[in-house]
Amino acid sequence: MPCPNSARERSVTIGFRVTPEQARRIDLMARTSGMTKQDYLYKRALEEEVVVRPDVRVYKMLRDEMARVYRELRRIRSAGEVDEGLAWTVDFLAREFAAMRGEEEPSDVEREDALIFGMSRR
Numbered sequence: 001m002p003c004p005n006s007a008r009e010r011s012v013t014i015g016f017r018v019t020p021e022q023a024r025r026i027d028l029m030a031r032t033s034g035m036t037k038q039d040y041l042y043k044r045a046l047e048e049e050v051v052v053r054p055d056v057r058v059y060k061m062l063r064d065e066m067a068r069v070y071r072e073l074r075r076i077r078s079a080g081e082v083d084e085g086l087a088w089t090v091d092f093l094a095r096e097f098a099a100m101r102g103e104e105e106p107s108d109v110e111r112e113d114a115l116i117f118g119m120s121r122r
Contacts, residue, residue: 021085028065028089032096034058052099065093 018026030040034053043050052058072086082090 024085025088025092028092031061032058032092052096062093062096065089069093 026037026041030037032052033040033050034055034057035043035050040050069086069090073082073090076082076086
């Protein structure tokens with residue numbers, strides 16, 4: 001449906017359906033970026049750089065999301081299985097926190113690989 005205001009820059013509406021899990025992930029990524037969901041989605045769709053602007057709202061959202069993840073991990077600690085959605089959320093939040101610090105921490109596996117590949121033969 002075209003916009004009645006012809007002077008409007010964004011005059012075309014695009015809509016699509018996603019699963020509840022996809023919607024949750026998109027919401028989390030948009031909130032983490034500090035952008036509106038619309039701005040986040042079109043930057044990602046057009047392969048433009050998404051720059052996270054950490055402000056008080058983003059930090060509060062990250063704190064609340066990490067508290068939710070922590071509660072879920074405590075709940076399933078004895079079961080030994082983590083569902084795919086929670087694993088994705090933990091990985092995403094860990095990367096966002098590392099990016100906000102300005103440095104990428106190597107994972108335990110990467111550290112072990114570096115030690116193994118750095119070994120020399122005698």
